Amino acid sequence: MKPFDYARAASPPEAVAAVAGNPAAAFLAGGTNLVDHMKLGIAAPEQLVDISHLPLDKIEGTDDGGLRLGATVPNSDLAAHPLVRQRYPVLSQALLSGASGQLRNAATTGGNLLQRTRCIYFQDVTTPCNKRNPGSGCSALEGYTRYHAILGASMDCVAVHPSDMAVAMAALNARVEILGPSGDRSVGLHSFHRLPQDQPQRDTVLEHGELITAVVLPPLPEGTRSAYRKVRDRASYAFALVSVAAVLRLEEPTETDDGDGPASPPKIAEVRLALGGVAHKPWRATFAEEALRGQPATEEKFRRAIDAELQHAVPLPDNAFKVTMVRNTVVSVLRELCGVDQSSGGAGTPASGGEDRP
Amino acid sequence: MQISMSVNGNEVTRDIEPRVLLVHFIREELGLTGTHWGCDTSNCGTCVVLMDGQPVKSCTVLAAMADGHEIRTVEGLASNGALDPVQQGFMEEHGLQCGFCTPGMMLTARALLDKNPHPDDGEIRQAISGQICRCTGYATIVRSVQWAANHPVGSAATGDAADPSEAEEVTA
Ligand SMILES: Cc1cc2nc3c(=O)[nH]c(=O)nc-3n(C[C@H](O)[C@H](O)[C@H](O)COP(=O)(O)OP(=O)(O)OC[C@H]3O[C@@H](n4cnc5c(N)ncnc54)[C@H](O)[C@@H]3O)c2cc1C
Ligand code: SF4
Ligand code: FES
Ligand code: FES
Numbered sequence: 001m002k003p004f005d006y007a008r009a010a011s012p013p014e015a016v017a018a019v020a021g022n023p024a025a026a027f028l029a030g031g032t033n034l035v036d037h038m039k040l041g042i043a044a045p046e047q048l049v050d051i052s053h054l055p056l057d058k059i060e061g062t063d064d065g066g067l068r069l070g071a072t073v074p075n076s077d078l079a080a081h082p083l084v085r086q087r088y089p090v091l092s093q094a095l096l097s098g099a100s101g102q103l104r105n106a107a108t109t110g111g112n113l114l115q116r117t118r119c120i121y122f123q124d125v126t127t128p129c130n131k132r133n134p135g136s137g138c139s140a141l142e143g144y145t146r147y148h149a150i151l152g153a154s155m156d157c158v159a160v161h162p163s164d165m166a167v168a169m170a171a172l173n174a175r176v177e178i179l180g181p182s183g184d185r186s187v188g189l190h191s192f193h194r195l196p197q198d199q200p201q202r203d204t205v206l207e208h209g210e211l212i213t214a215v216v217l218p219p220l221p222e223g224t225r226s227a228y229r230k231v232r233d234r235a236s237y238a239f240a241l242v243s244v245a246a247v248l249r250l251e252e253p254t255e256t257d258d259g260d261g262p263a264s265p266p267k268i269a270e271v272r273l274a275l276g277g278v279a280h281k282p283w284r285a286t287f288a289e290e291a292l293r294g295q296p297a298t299e300e301k302f303r304r305a306i307d308a309e310l311q312h313a314v315p316l317p318d319n320a321f322k323v324t325m326v327r328n329t330v331v332s333v334l335r336e337l338c339g340v341d342q343s344s345g346g347a348g349t350p351a352s353g354g355e356d357r358p
Numbered sequence: 359m360q361i362s363m364s365v366n367g368n369e370v371t372r373d374i375e376p377r378v379l380l381v382h383f384i385r386e387e388l389g390l391t392g393t394h395w396g397c398d399t400s401n402c403g404t405c406v407v408l409m410d411g412q413p414v415k416s417c418t419v420l421a422a423m424a425d426g427h428e429i430r431t432v433e434g435l436a437s438n439g440a441l442d443p444v445q446q447g448f449m450e451e452h453g454l455q456c457g458f459c460t461p462g463m464m465l466t467a468r469a470l471l472d473k474n475p476h477p478d479d480g481e482i483r484q485a486i487s488g489q490i491c492r493c494t495g496y497a498t499i500v501r502s503v504q505w506a507a508n509h510p511v512g513s514a515a516t517g518d519a520a521d522p523s524e525a526e527e528v529t530a
Contacts, residue, residue: 006359006376006422028423035379035418036399048376050423076412100488102403102466105412106419236487 001038005047009054012179012211018049020181020209027051027211029072030106032099033115041125042116042132052108056213059083065219068177071110071212075165076101078109088217090226090245094168097230100237110212113166113176113192116203117159117280118239119148130156131200138200145316147241150323152279157200158316161193161281162239168228170274170282171245174217180210189215193281200280221270224249229333230276231325242325243276246333250297265296266338275326278313285309288330297338299331306330361425365390366434376422381405383421384431392432392461403489406462407431413466432461435468443506444468453502455493462489467503476507 006028009015019025026045028034029052037043056070059081067083078084079095099107121127121139128137140148140158148158166189174189193204206212220226226247232238250266271292273285291305306327313323334340362371365388372387384393384407393416394404400418407416408430435442444467447453454460463486470477470485477485482503483496491499 001377003375003377006420028420031420031423032400032415032418035420038377039398048420052423100403101485102406102413102415102488103400105409106414 002044002046004038004045006050007047008050012051012054012056012213015049015051015054016179016181016209016211018047019211022047023208025049027110029108029111030074031111032103032107033111037116040123042123051110051211056110062216062219067217069109069215069217071214072108075099075104075107075109075112078165079104087220088168088172088226090171090228090247091165091168091217093228094164094230094243094245097228097240097243098164109165109215112163113169113212113215114204114206115163118162119159120144122159131159131196134199134201140316145318147239147277148316148319149279150313150315150319150326151275151283152195152281153314154196154198154200156198157196157280159196159200159280160277161203161279163282164228164230164240164243164276166193167243167274167276167282168226168245169215169217170284171226171247171272172217172220173272174215176212177214177216178206178210179213180207184213186216189282190284196280203280220247221249224270225337227333227337229329231329240277242278242322242329244326244329244333245274245276245282246330246337247272248334248337250338265298265340268292268295268297268338273330275330278322278326285330287312292334297334297340299335299340302331302334302340303327359422361422363424363426364428366430374421376420378421379417380407380419380421380424380429381416383424384416384429387421390431390433394458394461396458401490402459403466403486404459404462406465406489408465408469411469411472413462413469430465430468432464435464442468443509443511444471444503446509447502447505448499451501451505452498453494454499459489459491459493463491463499467506470503471507471510475510477503479504 019027024046026048028048028050052072054072056072058070059073060068062068069078075095079092085092119140122129122131127139130138138157149160169189175186176189176192177186194202228245230240230243232241248271249269251269253266271289273288275283275285288305288309291308295301310323310327315323359376360373381393381395384390393407396402396404398417400415405415405417406413410428435445444464466486479500482500
């Protein structure tokens, strides 16, 4: 590792001033991504501003009934928090499906959002990579693409964002609270991460020196259900090939059924779907959402809706399987959330559960 | 820069470079070589130590980040010459073969049992997920932790077999 200076910030504004004032400075939270990158030579900050002791480690209710998650709350604590488990199970499940306990004890809310891609060429400093070294080319385009994007990629970068937590937060319409040198601002999680376009070196809209202080989850209407499903090469301790976060509310059943014959399926009042492992950012499947709103909760509708999204997919030579995997996982998660009879569908359920086990 | 922390209950203060990793600080500065160093990329888990009671991978923690914190390593498991039940369990149930993963496994087991004295096998497997053992196939590790759960500190069955020379073997 290259030598660097280390200091602990005494307050959020002091941390911001320290990093904003030095183009070669970086915030340090749990270090599970940044320290790795410094060892690999991917990052070489000259000054680390440790923010892990700042008072940003609280989980608090908001006035409207939502939850504010401090930027330095460890992933373990966030996943275990009773209000998160009770109101936002999708988030708890996503966190528990990521990394492993020893890492989640160190990793933080802010650091998790800003973790960088696991593209093997990005991590290998001997190969060209536009994200690590803008203008050098993309090794993945000529290389092994099993783990790369099928949606929203560009000719400059086909990497995917690796976070599970962020996918759940995208489905929850979370907002990222940011403190910068000239004040604070808040950005919807969906607009926080970027598509690569011709600037793959920029993962997010965050500017140098801007500090994430919290992520805010809006309240969910009564009766909302949510779930996270992650599909990976082994049942634990692996990044997602594909993951699905779904947040959904069914309409109250009406009294018009005459009682004879099979009851008509309930209608979907509201649904939000976010996909992981498929794009440079958590991918909100807005075409699928639109196709589902107001529709009866049947497997056929689920399939048509996700197909409306996947018609925009552009798979790479080694990852066409992700299209099928997304389709089947989405259908399976929706079926589970809506209580649609498994036997009537017959679709495969390729997903593994949320727990990590060796 | 100068840092101070408590390691196995002893206050230590050292002058270090900010880039020194906690695992190297423990092994080289403090000479506590029970903590192993393997992949150096937070993957294998052999470097796990407890920081404020929680298992963390010490190869991705800077020693500077641990300033002011409490660290416990495998050398801090035995007390007054008596093995921790976890150590005893690894002996009784053959929880190790080459021993490379063992220090990290035992510390995670200790932290688990402190939180959850009677875990089921699934909970044990979940706790040690992220720590790789290439020898045992994990089954004997799970049994070792169960042995420790069934013989908590202070119970008659622990300690009586605690021969300090065996302790050396398990923790070295
Ligand atoms: C072996 C392994 C397996 C993993 N598996 C998974 C997985 O399956 N799923 C998954 O989602 N993740 C996984 N991870 C990644 C892990 O979740 C991240 O490393 C972690 O969340 C990063 O958080 P941190 O606090 O340690 O960040 P750090 O490493 O401290 O920081 C990461 C980046 O964020 C910046 N930063 C941190 N906090 C702030 C802030 N508040 N404001 C502004 N900038 C900030 C830092 O400057 C740095 O650039 C895995 C990691 C490892 C090592
Ligand atoms: S896909 Fe992106 S991160 Fe991977 S090599 Fe290409 S430019 Fe780099
Ligand atoms: S040496 Fe730290 S995880 Fe392998
Ligand atoms: S005993 Fe050899 S790696 Fe676990």
